[in-house]
Amino acid sequence: MHKVGFFRSIQLKLILIYILLILLAIQIIGSYFTTSLERELTSNFKSSIDGRIEVLSHYLQEAFNKERTDEEEPTIQEDVQGIIGDIETDSSWKNLIVVNNQSKVLATNNYSQQDKIGKKDTRDIIQKVLLFSDEQVQDRKDSDGNRIHVQATPLFDNEENMVGVIYLEASLQDIYDQLSEINQIFYQGTIWAILVSAILGILVARAITKPVMEMRRQAQIMGKGDFTQKVNVYGTDEIGQLAIAFNDLNDQLKHSYAKTEEETRKLNSVIENMSDGVIATDETGAVTLMNEPAGILLGVNPEEIYGQRIMDVLKLDEKVVDPSELPENGSMIIDFSEDDDIFLIRANFSTVTDEDDDVTGFITVISDVTEQEKIEQERREFVSNVSHELRTPLTTMKSYMEALIDGEWKNEDIAPRFLEVTQNETERMIRMVNDLLHLSKMDNKEHQLQKERTEFIQLFHHVIDRFEMNSPEHIEIVRELPNEKLFVWIDQDKLIQVIDNIISNAIKYSPEGGKVTCRVIKQRHQILVSITDEGMGIAYDKLEKIFERFYRVDKARTRKLGGTGLGLAISKELVEAHHGRIWAKSKEGKGTTILFTLPLMGKKRRNNS
Known part of the structure; x- marks a missing residue:
């Protein structure tokens, strides 16, 4: 389990949530406060303007209603200008203009616009008032970007006839400057509030996450199989109850883990000590377990096989596409042979299911059946060979006996030859049966060698x-034999039988005028015996087969010479029973050499004998 960084931890999330909640609350309150304050200030400002406009309207109405009979009396324009000059205004009143009902400017408080007096004012807002006789109000920004309040109020005479318009431009900038200062104070307060809330959030988050972090560390320790430690309980709240439940879980897991470990050790011991190989896979066929015998059988390192597909490991791609098909095969023989090296494995497949009968994996048990298959094949070949070897002389004897029964026994020339052939074939069958019985006893370990100290050269x-x-x-x-005495521990009768078989074969297959060479060479701990003929020789690829039962290089000639095809097989069994080794060397057309070794007796053993 990787350590969680601070920026991904629940502690930071709690702090951020706490800060965001505080910030959201401050923003809501601040927004409501500034909006209400802005509304209140602008409302008071406009109320103040309305009051002053009302007073100004009263004075201006009197000026418009005044009768002017004397030429020396001030004109209406002079009266209006005097009223505008005397009216009490503040710095926010940027532009105050009075126009008559003909849009002619009568007076203004803006000294920079005195040249417009007497001229027609074409502002849209003034024209709307003159047209509709209703007061017009606008809030907008001037060319400098400052907020201004624009108001155009109609003037009526005593007859309720509109005689003019009061046009006012008042600056709202002071109000918004105050709001900006208030917002600045509010922002500073927000920053301090965030700092304080962050500190408090850290303390609160640590108080909440400390037990959780302890439980996380304990879970990591438990994941490694250590159940000795427990988490601290800091209270009786939900986190405290969670800590208590966590400690209870720790105790239960400790007991379950110990029991599981015991069962696992037993299972591993059984699997590792099995003579057969065991391969476990998941439901997809990926190898999850392989014991040592399986690795030895397949010639692989079990640890390197984990994760590979069972079909690839057992070379079943051409036979099985999906691992779910494996149990359907039940058992199969898989050929791992390479060149002349025969290697056969039997694989038995079974399915692993859960409580819902869903397939969770597969178990494959493999075993080496090379020897079993070889023995079975040899048994079949042996039965076939014995049947064939017995059928040939029996068929011959039957033919000759039928001929004799049909009257040939009366023929003094033919009858003796038929009986001689029948006798020879009978003797060959007797020899064959005796050889088979001898081999059978040796295979079943029923034949005991009568070994004794023997001087081999003699x-x-x-x-x-x-x-x-x-x-x-x-x-x-x-003869190429040494003059010294060489002592061996052998069964004399059996070794004489071996030498008889080899020399007899050498003589049978030697041509007229040929030589049979018998040699003995003393080696360090053994003697090497070789018997060489000058016969037709044996092909290289058949040399190993001449020691197999019923194998003949030249079958027709061997039968003609009365051979059973078992002589060299018996010789091989007898030599190996004496802890020796037998083999052949040959070149076609130049002859064959049969060689075998026998261990020499040590000096101590010779003296005791």
Whole structure:
């Protein structure tokens, strides 16, 4: 959780709200006050003007109503000018003009406009009064931008005939200057009020936000799993009640968190100690959890996979478009093989739902089924091979037996050959069955080796001697054996069987005049035995397969020579049972070498033996 800056905090918001409320109240009050004051001042000013105009109208009416018979008496223009000069005015009366009903200026108090006396005044406001006989009032600004009050009042004689107009221009600037001074004072007061309210707002905001900030800090601490601290309760108001509720929540979360942690540890322990891989995703298929076995199986770092799509991780883009389709597949075999390296994974999918049965994620359990699939494939191939290997001699025997039954037994030339073939095929099937039983016992660990201290060179000479006595004359067996004694811990009968199988194959596949070379090389902790023929050789891509059950490089020739296709498979099992290793080297057209190793006995063990 990031720390909230002052300019984004609730404290600043409370201060601003407090200041804005104060400012709004001051503005409303100030606006009402200045408006009322302006209205009152202008009203009093206009009332004062009306009073003075009324007095002036009275004097002017007397002047207009006066009968002038004597030529020496003042003219009406002189009387009006005298009245204008004697009337009491103040500085606000900028321009006072009296015109007759012909718009002729009779008098003015403005010395700068004395030249207009006797001339016609064409002002619109004067013309409106002369036209409608009604008083006209205007408030406007003069050419200098000052506010003025303009008033035109009609004059009547005793007969109620309009005889003239009083035109007055009075300045309102003094009133608005007073209002400006008052507003200035008001603005200064507002600034002081804002400063005071800001200080008070800070104090009030701190008093309100302090418990809230403590609860925020406590929430951050609780988010880290620390439930030992509690917030202070400053009162019994709403914030105090919130603090009490917060502390109660802290206690409940502490208990729930401890229980959840315990369950999580149990679950993690189960997941991490599972031999199978477990992958959890959210409802979109993004990986949220992967245990170590899953990472090992997929060859990835679990932490780097988080957030990736399960379809990408399991390479299912071509099979599955949406993660919701995964549970529909239930279980599937996914091929992760690369080149000749076979690697198969079985994936089982299930759905995670909430209390409303809405899908919240998926669980995928993966396991390595490469060996299982290999074993299953080998089992199928084994059954197929056994069936084929048994069907061939049985078919041959059936054909010959049917021929004998049909009367060929009477033929002294054919009958013995048919019976010989039948006997050979029967013996081959017996050997095959015996080999299969032998392999089955070794697969089931039922066969126990009878190991004993053996001098290997002497044993090897013995086997080679036997083959030299029984082998065809056209095959030469060459010995390249060391003169020293090499002791091994072996089952003599089983190792003789291994050497018999290899030398027998070498002799079978050697051409006339060919050589079979038998070598033994002493290495640091083991001996290396090799038997080389000069036969047709084996292709490089088939070398590993010659140790598989029923595999034959030349099937027709092998069957003709009476082979079962199990000799090298048995040899491999026996050598590995002696903690050795067996393999082949070959070049087509130049022959094949079968090599195997056996561990040498240590001096201490030889002495004890």
